[in-house]
Amino acid sequence: MKDVLFRQLLRHVVLRLFFLYFIPLFLLALFFHVQYRIILNETRDRHMKALVEQQSAMLDLFLEERLINLLGVSEDLKAEFADGPIDLAVPLEKLRHRNEAFVDIAVLDLEGKVLAYAGPHEWLAMNNYSQEAWFAALREPGIRHVITDIYTGFRGLPHFTMAIPTEVGPRSWVIKAVLSPEIIRDHIGSFEGSGEVQVVIVNASGQVQISTSVSGEYTDTSGPVPPIHPRVGVGERDVRGDGRRYAWSWMKTTTWALVGIETAKASPATGFASGVVQRIWILSGFFVLLGVVASLIQARWVAREQWKFHCRERDLNEQLIQSSKLATVGELAAGIAHEINNPLAIILEKAGLVKDTLDPELGVGMSKERIGEHLLAIERAVTRCANITSKLLGFVRQNEEASASCDPRQVVSEVVDTLLGPELVDADIEVVRMFEKGLPEVVADKGQLGQVMLNLIKNAADATEGPGTITIRALRDGMWVIISVSDTGCGLTPEEMQKVFMPFYTTKDPGQGTGLGLSVSYRIIEGMGGEMTVDGAPGQGACFTVRIPVAGALAVNGGER
Amino acid sequence: MNGAIKLLIVDDEREYLEALAERLGMRGFEVRIAENGSAALDLCVEEKFDLALVDLKMPGMDGHELLTNLKAEHRFLEVIMLTGHGSSGSAFDCARSGAFAYLPKPYIIDELMLVLRDAYRQRLARKFASHQEQLHELAKAFQGATAQDILRRMRELDDGDR
Numbered sequence: 001m002k003d004v005l006f007r008q009l010l011r012h013v014v015l016r017l018f019f020l021y022f023i024p025l026f027l028l029a030l031f032f033h034v035q036y037r038i039i040l041n042e043t044r045d046r047h048m049k050a051l052v053e054q055q056s057a058m059l060d061l062f063l064e065e066r067l068i069n070l071l072g073v074s075e076d077l078k079a080e081f082a083d084g085p086i087d088l089a090v091p092l093e094k095l096r097h098r099n100e101a102f103v104d105i106a107v108l109d110l111e112g113k114v115l116a117y118a119g120p121h122e123w124l125a126m127n128n129y130s131q132e133a134w135f136a137a138l139r140e141p142g143i144r145h146v147i148t149d150i151y152t153g154f155r156g157l158p159h160f161t162m163a164i165p166t167e168v169g170p171r172s173w174v175i176k177a178v179l180s181p182e183i184i185r186d187h188i189g190s191f192e193g194s195g196e197v198q199v200v201i202v203n204a205s206g207q208v209q210i211s212t213s214v215s216g217e218y219t220d221t222s223g224p225v226p227p228i229h230p231r232v233g234v235g236e237r238d239v240r241g242d243g244r245r246y247a248w249s250w251m252k253t254t255t256w257a258l259v260g261i262e263t264a265k266a267s268p269a270t271g272f273a274s275g276v277v278q279r280i281w282i283l284s285g286f287f288v289l290l291g292v293v294a295s296l297i298q299a300r301w302v303a304r305e306q307w308k309f310h311c312r313e314r315d316l317n318e319q320l321i322q323s324s325k326l327a328t329v330g331e332l333a334a335g336i337a338h339e340i341n342n343p344l345a346i347i348l349e350k351a352g353l354v355k356d357t358l359d360p361e362l363g364v365g366m367s368k369e370r371i372g373e374h375l376l377a378i379e380r381a382v383t384r385c386a387n388i389t390s391k392l393l394g395f396v397r398q399n400e401e402a403s404a405s406c407d408p409r410q411v412v413s414e415v416v417d418t419l420l421g422p423e424l425v426d427a428d429i430e431v432v433r434m435f436e437k438g439l440p441e442v443v444a445d446k447g448q449l450g451q452v453m454l455n456l457i458k459n460a461a462d463a464t465e466g467p468g469t470i471t472i473r474a475l476r477d478g479m480w481v482i483i484s485v486s487d488t489g490c491g492l493t494p495e496e497m498q499k500v501f502m503p504f505y506t507t508k509d510p511g512q513g514t515g516l517g518l519s520v521s522y523r524i525i526e527g528m529g530g531e532m533t534v535d536g537a538p539g540q541g542a543c544f545t546v547r548i549p550v551a552g553a554l555a556v557n558g559g560e561r
Numbered sequence: 562m563n564g565a566i567k568l569l570i571v572d573d574e575r576e577y578l579e580a581l582a583e584r585l586g587m588r589g590f591e592v593r594i595a596e597n598g599s600a601a602l603d604l605c606v607e608e609k610f611d612l613a614l615v616d617l618k619m620p621g622m623d624g625h626e627l628l629t630n631l632k633a634e635h636r637f638l639e640v641i642m643l644t645g646h647g648s649s650g651s652a653f654d655c656a657r658s659g660a661f662a663y664l665p666k667p668y669i670i671d672e673l674m675l676v677l678r679d680a681y682r683q684r685l686a687r688k689f690a691s692h693q694e695q696l697h698e699l700a701k702a703f704q705g706a707t708a709q710d711i712l713r714r715m716r717e718l719d720d721g722d723r
Binding site: 338341 | 574576577580581583584587588618619620621623644645646665666667668669670
């Protein structure tokens with residue numbers, strides 16, 4: 001019983017602690033975590049955007065420089081265009097001197113025929129480029145230059161072409177240079193070295209142009225396809241569902257976009273990979289664990305204190321009930337003394353009578369039968385005394401086995417007929433019992449209910465001056481048995497009615513009552529899961545009503561009681 | 562009066578009543594018993610008693626009420642109150658209402674005998690005093706009274722003796 005109650009108490013405390021402490025803590029942590037992630041993402045996005053934008057600008061600059069190089073060559077060659085055979089060896093040397101990316105150079109006429117070529121692939125001089133897309137694009141009006149995507153083309157090596165038209169008088173040519181993407185790849189690799197981003201250059205259809213990764217060659221279409229608008233932006237890459245962020249920046253000189261994809265290492269989504277984050281996780285986990293352990297210890301302590309308090313209160317309550325019982329017995333003592341003295345007087349008289357017959361002075365003989373009769377009368381009187389004392393002791397005895405249920409009819413009978421009977425008769429008070437037929441047993445200890453009934457009936461008797469009637473009604477009302485004790489006594493004022501259940505409140509003369517009877521009765525009934533009320537008006541008597549749960553109705557009423 | 566002291570005992574305990582009556586009978590009293598107040602009052606109308614033993618706590622008319630009634634109607638009747646449980650308050654009430662003594666139960670018979678003796682003496686003394694007073698009155702009345710007046714007056718006094 002104790003263990004179950006204690007465990008229940010402990011569970012309550014732990015649950016309360018959990019709801020009041022851990023859940024808010026968890027929510028707060030969650031909130032901060034989310035905030036932190038948002039800020040982290042924003043910062044990273046900004047950082048990536050800036051990085052990509054800067055690099056694309058640098059790449060633009062690089063390509064612009066190369067265009068300017070080519071323009072310089074075209075200016076140098078203008079004289080030769082007009083005159084005849086063009087030698088490109090020197091210009092190529094010049095270009096390569098400017099930048100190693102230049103591979104070869106060619107001059108084409110408007111039909112796409114190679115007029116001159118310098119570079120490692122001499123056989124390309126036989127080619128006709130009229131069918132190439134870039135060649136067609138260059139013929140569009142207003143186009144000043146073309147930079148192609150990277151392709152293998154005729155030579156079978158990745159490269160890209162840069163071409164500009166040039167005019168001398170009415171004649172037009174096209175100067176075309178082929179560049180190797182190696183330098184750009186190296187350049188990208190240099191700032192990729194930080195490990196935060198993987199940089200890929202893609203064309204408008206998402207084809208990877210340049211990538212440092214081995215798999216990411218220019219034929220790879222797995223690269224992200226950044227939207228055209230805005231020119232610079234950040235998004236989530238969901239091609240493989242890994243949710244990695246990427247930033248892009250469209251270049252000005254060509255239809256390439258520089259794309260920075262965050263590496264798995266830098267992604268906070270997989271924060272465990274980072275040592276710092278891991279340490280924070282372990283540390284906070286440790287603290288949470290510490291908190292849980294501390295809370296459980298605290299909860300146990302609180303539960304134990306509450307349990308102690310509960311026990312002390314229960315003990316005090318028991319003491320109070322017992323004290324009030326003793327006080328009631330003290331008040332009963334007057335009536336009881338009378339009840340015991342009467343049979344004692346009989347015993348004395350009968351014994352005296354028998355003694356008298358032996359007294360020669362009185363000289364009255366007596367038959368054996370008569371002596372026997374007198375002795376029987378003495379026995380009867382002794383039994384009467386013994387009954388009274390045993391009933392009284394039965395009422396006072398604390399260690400009596402507590403009963404789970406009892407019959408109200410029997411309890412009332414014991415109180416009215418045995419304990420208070422003679423007193424009520426002497427006070428000329430009639431007790432009327434109106435008990436419903438088939439009244440069920442109630443959930444109450446017999447001794448405790450007896451104490452309540454004694455208090456109520458004695459109270460009613462004390463309130464009645466001169467002849468009167470006490471009516472005890474008992475009836476069943478669903479899950480309850482209602483017992484009411486009403487008297488024809490002086491009644492109660494509303495003010496008295498408010499105070500009547502307060503401890504030490506009494507309207508009796510000093511020394512006549514302790515003021516505990518009704519307050520203790522109230523507690524007892526409360527302890528049974530019932531309730532007690534009072535009704536009445538001055539001069540109209542009082543009616544105390546007690547509601548107690550019916551025995552066996554416990555399960556229906558719920559387990560709280 | 563034929564010598565025996567006439568005694569009325571009133572108590573609601575029949576066994577007690579009978580035993581006490583028998584014992585006091587052995588001791589020379591002429592005892593009558595009544596189980597309640599009204600029966601006692603009825604008996605007093607029929608017979609004249611010297612002394613009465615009355616239990617204080619009785620259903621119906623209680624001892625105190627009976628005492629008041631008896632003292633009102635029978636001037637020289639001495640009443641001794643008996644009680645199983647008494648208090649100084651009830652003893653005082655009884656004394657004020659004219660009870661001769663207040664005896665708690667249970668008691669020893671010798672104790673009761675002493676109280677009864679004293680009560681009887683008191684009754685005699687009061688009666689004697691009363692007679693003397695009457696004699697004085699008679700003596701006063703005789704001065705210049707006719708024999709018929711005297712006889713009538715004596716008869717009145719005799720009636721008042723009860």
